[in-house]
Each structure stands twice: as structure tokens, then as C-alpha cells.
Amino acid sequence: TSAPVKRACDSCHRRKVKCIGEGTKPCKNCVSAGLNCTYNAIPQKKGPKGSRAKVLSELRETQRQSQLAHGFPDLAFNPHQHQLHRQPGLMSLDLIHTCVDFFFSNMYPMQPILHHQRIQEAIMAMDQSIEAYCMISSLCAYMLIQPNLTLPPTVIPRGPDGPIPNINFGHVLLEESVRVRKSYNHVENPTRYSVITSFFYFSSYLCLDKHNTAWYYLREATTHAQLLGMHDEETYKTGDFIESSRRRRLYWLLFINERSYALHKHRPITLDATIELPTMEEDPTERVQLSGFIHLVNLYKPFDHTFIGLWNKVRTGCLPSWLAEMQTQLSNALPAYLESTEVQAVDLRTSQQWLRTMVWQLSISHGFISSMATDNTMSFKYPIEIARDLITMSSQFSQQAMEVHGVGLIEKLFDVACTLTDVMACVPLEQHSFDIGPRDYLGRFLSIISTLRGGQSRYLALLLQKINEVLPNMAVPLPRGLSATSTPGNARLEDLYEGSTASGSHVGSHEATPFDSPPPMSMP
Template sequence: MICVSFENMSIPAKRACDACHRRKVRCNNNQPCGNCSQAGLTCTYDAIPQKKGPKGSRAKVISELKETQKQTDLGQTSQSCRSSGSPPSSPTFGGAFNLLTNELVESCTEFFFLHMYPTMPVLYREQLGQAVAEMGHSVEAYCLITSLCAFMLIQPGIMLKISPILDAAPGSFTNPKLGSILMDEAVRVRKCYDYVENPSVTTCITSFFLFGCCFGLHKHNNGWLHLRDATALAQILGMQDESTYAFDDIIETSRKRRLFWLLFVTERAYALQKHRPLTLHATIGLPTLGQDSSLAGFIHLVNLYRPFDDNFIGLWNKSRTDCSPFTVTRLQQQLTEALPAFLNTTESQAADLRTSQQWLRTLVWQLSIANGFLSSTSPDTSMTFRFPIEIAKDLVAVTTQFSKQSMEVHGIGLIEKVFDVACTLIDVMSCVPLSSQTFEPGPQEHLNQLLTLISTLRGGESRYLPLIMEKIRDTLPAILSALPPDLVNKMANKGVEKSHSQHGSNSGSAGSSPYSTPPFLHFYPLA
């Protein structure tokens, strides 16, 4: 065979390069050839000639070639990173590195500090700016920024205009899709260094953001692992020991203390939602307000979840059976007194606090009925069967005060809490006699308003409204005619049964979580 040489590389004469051969187009045999240069492909002559086959879509082939080369590059980068033990330089971070444009990073950063910081006060602007400057040569900084952007994009409340990337059709590259790609990128690059043996506050925050990503994408098994990763790193760093904070400067001490309590609250909320155990306990002092007024709402949030300790979680997970009426009545009293009538907080903080308060009251009531403590004649309304009606009334009253955006920034977590209260109300309405009130809204009106709220929050209509409409049809079909017509029409157009089957198959669906009243309520004597 006659060969010609291009830049010290022997190429068979009149043989198309691998990409042109795959695409079935004429190759000019340059190095690189014109077709590869135009398509942005790596021009190689490595493939062994095969028999000719049927022709296919050339555009599709280009996409397949790019994806194959990208995966090869990512694999080589990961292997090189593991072998050298040093952070990769910016060009080798992977295909997602180019997605982190300055505009995207700035938009996500601004959204975080504008809407999310009061609930998650663990990052400072100077610190984040330094991480952005270092992300080109620091794996730790790169993973922090990547996970932060992924977390922000997956939140329902952030809307960014994203240009088509790679060969995606215009409009197909949605925020959650881009967020999912960035999340995978952060997870992949983290494997390039042993962050467990060399932990830092930054790696702990990264794990927390990855948990938030998984929660927003309903990947609860992965989410649980990332949350446990974050709490384990916090304990390795000694955040649970007050003595640890004596050796840090004021800024670092404040950041670590806030992070510990953020993980403390998150772990408790997730333990209640998904029946998980606890690893963190109230072993250090709360952060001080100082000049950061937004910390007042954060401290309220900590105090709201603080009573839900190992004892309660043990009862909730049924690993303990020593529950008493005094335990639940005291918890209900603590929840009632946990928040003042007037909250000197941001609107988004208030929305989270008020919604969480009513949701926690619902869970404690569920524990009461599970242990047979309720009575129709109890002088304590929290120990009666009608108490969820009062909770729904209070929730409707507080949520009407908040803007849509102040609630949406909390993602699906807030929607799930409203969903849980609504499900409990439906079960109670199906079991207790309801007296009509002429001058005061009743449980039907409360339910209608909760359904309207769920349908208007981004992510609620597509996922949770079909589930709750299906529950109404199965549990309390008599009230279907009393529901708001626009909600009924929405579900009729979408098909409730189809939506229910799609969402019910997910591991994080309401059907497999405690987002409904215990089934034995329907067999419990409520008269």
C-alpha cells in the first residue's frame, strides 16, 4: 500500500478520515480535513476499514461523533487526574466547563444572594468571587461554582435565557437539564481528588448543593448520600464541637457555625419527609446576629426544627413505641410558640417559616392519631380529629400574604409541605362530620385555596396537582363538583390518570413518602 505523510503521520492514500468515513462524505485528506475542521471534530485515521453499510442522517452522525469524543476526553481527563493526583487545568475539566459562562455564573450568584442567602447564609460574596477566580486551576473551587450553578438552575424560581448548546434544538436546553449536566460534572470532577481525607468547609458546602440538586430532580437516593456526605464532612471538621471554633478567625467561625445549623435543619426536615435517621444534634451555640439582620429568620428556622430530636424521629420511624400524650401536646405547644406574631425577616424567609410551622403541626397530629391519642371531646384542639382543618385554615391565611416568587424560591420542598397539609385535610373531610358555616369559610374553601396555590407554584401543577386530584377522586369524589372549575379543566385536559402513573413510578413520589395521612385514619372511629 502506498502511503503519504502528513506532519509525521502516515495516512493511507485516498482514504477518508474516520469521521468522514463514518459520515459518508468526501474527505480532502488534509490534516485536519476540511469537514472535521468545519464540524469541530478531531480528525483521526485510526479506524480499521469495514464493509460499507447503509447511509444515515449526517447531522445525527456528527452528534454521535462529538458525544463519543467528549466521553473519551472526559474519561482520559479523569484517569489522568487520578494518576497525577493534581487538579486538572481549565481546558481539561470536561465538556461542561464551557457551559459555565461569566453570564451564567453571575446570574446564579446574584440569584443566590438575592433570594437564597437568607435561608442558606453560608457563602460570602468575597469568598465566592475568589472561587470564581480560582476555578480554572482549583478542583475544589470549580466544584463549588459548578454545584452552586446547578442548584440555582434546578430551582423552579430562577429563569435564565439559555442559548442552544452543542447540537440541541433551540429551546430544548432547559434550566433543569443544564443544571443536571452541571451536577453530573461536579460529581465527576470531585473524583479527581480525595476530598474526604482533605475536607474543607468548601467541600462540605458543595455536598450540600449536590443534595439540593438531587432533591429538586427527585433523585432521593443520591440526594440522601450527598446529605450524609455533607454531615459526615462537617463532623470530620469538628463542627459539632464548640471547642473547634476557638481556633478560627471570626469570619471562618461564623461561616462554619451557620453551615452546621443549616445541615442540622436540612437533615431534620429530610428525616421527617423520608423517614431517615439523624446524625447531627444541638451541641453548639447558635450564630450571633451581628450586622447580618437576615440571620434572625435563620435562627427562627433552627428553633422551629430543634424539638424534633432523636426521640421524636424514633417515634416517627416506629423504632420507638414509648410515645405519650404529653409528648405530642408539648410539641404542639412548642410549635405554636416557636414563631412570633410579627416576623422581622425577609418575605422569602417568612414564607418558609410559616409554611414549615403548619406542616410540622400536621406531622405531630399524625403521630397523635397513630398512637390513638385523639378524641372528639378533648379540650385541646390539637388532640381532636378536626385539628387539620384548623391547620389548613392557618396555612391559607399566611400564604395569601406572600408573593409567588417568595414561595417558589424554596423549590419543591415548600410545595410538598402544602401538598401534605392538603392530603391530610382531604382524609379528615372524608371521615368527620362537617357542619356548614354561613359566615366563615369551611374546609372545602380551604382545600380549594390550597389546590389553587399548588397549581400556581412552578412545579406544582405538573407533579403534585395530578396526585392530589387523584386522591380526591379516590377518597372524596363527592367534592369534585365543588372544586374550582379551572383546576378540573386543567386535569381533564392533561389526564389525571396518565400524570399519576408517570409520577407515581418515581422513587420520590408522594405515594412512597409520608406526604399523606396514615391509612388507618379511614378505619379509626372519629365520631
């Protein structure tokens, strides 16, 4: 008997190219072109069929419409998805696993949105799934752009002058992920990974000081979340507990970041507190304490549409009693004894004092602050108390735990220090020579910002300039090696209150550790 005649698949036959099947389905041409490999067409007579490029476009559009018509709109994990625009060999498995381990060891307590096994599955699916590739590459970019990740020299590529700096290679991965993501429709067919990828883009561009791009991707993440119904409690009643629990946490993480960014950059908000808070019972396999994450959500809950509207000057009408009540809520929001990791405690204590400062700033903008106020939160000296509490707390934390939070922590310290500087310029300061007072707090802020990686390059110079202009004749204790005149001449004062939120570093701290609130101190 004669051997069966080898037949080209439908797509190769239509394109008039050699079908390289090697006995497997799909053939190599269909895999590389992102086409379904079928043998359904009835052989026709030979003749001209048109240009290959035109035929390829027609085939892709026909198959796309067919998939949509048959109820398969999500092309993200299609095993035959084309791999256009990928740069081969850009990420080694060693690099990927290093970045993933770094996230779970350091970032996870405050961003508990991933699951280790599901991430390993995504890594294995990267060759077939564009969505998995983009999510993993965005995660690696986010970890590399943070100023605190230390990589083995063999993990990162080398340039002509040696190993490429983390932030530079992170930027390369970020651009790669953004570019490749354009090759599939994540807008019409979002998934939880779509939301996570957009959030990692937001966090990365935040660290790169590209605030317009960061804002764009934060809004993309919140929009995807709403398209998926993450704001609706009913959507959490289906699906496995791992997926459901991570979706719930992801919504609340976006909730926190949107409100923090709205305060920093005077942006509107879209997410409301419409679903239940996460619980440990949602995922019986969870080993990381969630109380710190839940405390952070509760800190930001009062900053709703009413507050943000007043903050952004798009609405009017505010009572001093309402702002005083917000200050009381913030002061009582955290227990004196935190059962949390040190990384969580740093974020919570710093955010609490920063939010107290934001409420005070809104109070003074409405003319509610008075030197005769009986309520301390409505007095001119209240920012001094906030600064005292924040400096006292910071002395309890290791530098590593503070650096985990990157630029987000530095910006909060910077905001509180700038407010303290303004207050010191207009409030009479009575300080005995041996007392610790506002000048010492300001000197301590300078010291902290100068030692945190990511602070000295931008925020230290801005704070020094602020002090020079507002307190030109006041002697402020400066960190060793710094001069009060060492500020860039072209720094803009309007930049002083700009900021953002992000976090990341290298501190493995999963064990619950108690962190007390600061001891009471007498006012200067």
C-alpha cells in the first residue's frame, strides 16, 4: 500500500506556505502566526489565491469573529496565541523566581493579591499565554524598579560596562510588557491578571516619577476591576476560594492606592467600600496575618467622595466638627499594640500620621485653625504633635523595614516635614535648651530622608530648599555631611507637595511582631 498523501492544514493551504506539522497539531506556522490549525476545508482546484499578507489578515479576522460568535471571547490563555513582539531570552527563570520570591518575602503582607501556586502556573504558561507573560514581566519590572532588591550577579544581563542597574533593566522589562500586551484584547476581555498587570504598571511608573502614566494605569486597573464586578459582593459567591479571596484583596488594595493617590495628586476616586473586608477564613491555607492590611483599609475608609471633593475643591460646605471627628477616628484607628509584621507596622503608623496631616491641611484651607482653639486638632501646633509622634515611631523601626515601602514612605515623611516647616514659621516656639522640640524633629526628618534609598536623590534637596525659604534664619540640626545651602536652584516649590504611593524592598518579615504606639510626650 502507498503512504498517505501529506495534506497541508487549512491556514497553510490558504496562505500557500509549506505546512510544517511534523505529525503534530498545531503546525509550526499556525503557532507562530496565532492561527487555529484545522483540516476542515474541502480541497479546491489550484489557482491564484491573493497575497499571503492579505490572506493572513483575513484568516485572523475570520477566526477572531468565529471565536467571539461561539462564546470564547477570552483569548488571553489561548494555547495557540501568537507571540509577536516578544524579545526572546529577556527574562531567565532565575530572574523570574528571584523576583517572585522577593515579592512573597517582602511585599505580600501589604499586597496579598497573589497566590504562590497560581504564579508558578502562570510562569509555566508564559510560552503559550501572552497574558501570563505580561503579568510576570510586569511583576519582575516592579520588583527591579524598587530601589531595594539585591540580585545575584548571574541573574541580570551584563552591559558593556558591567551588570545593568536594576532600575534600568526593570524599565526595559516594563516597556517590553506594555508593548507585548498590545497584541491581545485585554480591554474587552479583562481578567484578574489584567487588573494585577495594570496595578504593577502603575506602581512601576510611580517609582519612575512618571505620574501621568502611573495615573493612567491606576485608572485602567480600577476600571478593569469594575468591569469584572469586583465592587459587587455577589460576584464573590462563585469560584474557588483562592480566586475569590485574591480578587477581594485586590479590590481593597486598589481602594487604598486610589485614595492615597487622590490625596497626593488631587485626583478623583471611583471605588467605594461596597464589599466585605477580607478574612483569614476565606483561604484556610493562608499563613500571613491580614490584620495589618485590614487596618490600612480602615484608615482610608473615611476619605470618601465628600472629603476628596472638598480636597479637590469641586464641592463646598464643611463643618469643623466633622473634621475634628475625622481626626478622632484616625487617632483611634490603630490599636496601641499591633499584631503585625514590622513592614506592616511601618506602613500603618506612617500612613496614620500622614492622614492626620492631610485632614489638618483641609481644616486650615477652610479657615478652621485657630491659635485659641480648645480642640488640639484645630490648633496651629497640631502638626508639631504629629511630627513628634511620627519621629518617635520611626525610631522603633529598622531602616530595612522602612525602605521596603520605597518612595511612598519617603513622600509621606516629606509631606509631614513640609507642614511642620510651615507651622514653625508662623508659630512662636518656646523651647528650653535640653528639650526635644520642632527643630529636632525637622532635623530627624532630614536624617531619615537622607539615609533612605530613593530619598536623597530628590526629596532631601526639596526639603532643604523648603527650609531655606521658609526658615532662613533658624538653625536646624542637619545630617552629617549636609549643608543647608545644598539645594538645586531650579527646584520648583509647587513640586513640594506632589507625591505617590508604592512599596517594595528586601525584608523577609512574615512572623507577627508587636509594635507599640509611641509613648506619650509633653508638647514643646
